[in-house]
Amino acid sequence: MISQATIFMLVLLVIALLAKNQSLLIAVLVLLVIKFIGVGDKVFPFFQQKGISLGVTIITIAVLTPIATGEIGFKQMGEAIRSSYAWVALLSGVVVALIAASGIDLLKNDPHITTALVLGTILAVAVFNGVAVGPLIGAGIAYLTMKVVQWLGSFWG
Structure with a gap:
């Protein structure tokens, strides 16, 4: 019988x-292959515990590759900081990273969310x-929204 997870x-x-x-x-094919060859019990917990961290690391490597290859250097960085769009991007990067950091515990601890x-x-x-x-x-974003709702709820009892 095929399991609900497989379906x-x-x-x-x-x-x-x-x-x-x-x-x-x-992603689906990799997970199905892992499941069907019988190593899911060993591999899936690792993915659940370390997958987000590994994914963020891989994305970071991809983002830093142009620096490593020399496509982006100090000259380009200097030119970029003179642009108002670059400052918007910089601020956006900071805000998104802070928001995402708030969500890590939520992902780990609340299965419904x-x-x-x-x-x-x-x-x-x-x-x-x-x-x-x-x-x-x-x-x-969910974490911040929940905190705002809790804060607003404190005013209305």
């Missing part, structure tokens, strides 16, 4: 194919061609 993954595989979303397709965020990310990746960094920033 869910197969549905995601179909969604990935229909949406022509390579990232979701690869995690499920909703994962479903939202799957929807965004599959249907809207989004990028799967959504759970981290989504958790941060």
Whole structure:
């Protein structure tokens, strides 16, 4: 008998194919292969514990690669800081990183929120061609929103 988890993954595989979303397709296929070859019990906990950190590291490597290759150097950095758009980007990067940091504990500790965020990310990746960094920033936004609601609730009893 096929498990509910496998059926869910197969549905995601179909969604990935229909949406022509390579990232979701690869992720689902990798997880299904791990599951079917029988190493899921060992690998899945590692992915759950370290996956976000590894993903952020890989994204950081991709972002820093132009510096490592010499495409971006001090000259380009100096030119960039003279641009108002660069300052907006810098401030946005700081704000997003702080928001995402607030969401890490939420993702680790609240399974209901995690499920909703994962479903939202799957929807965004599959249907809207989004990028799967959504759970981290989504958790941060959810965390901040919850705190604002709690704060506002303190005024109304």
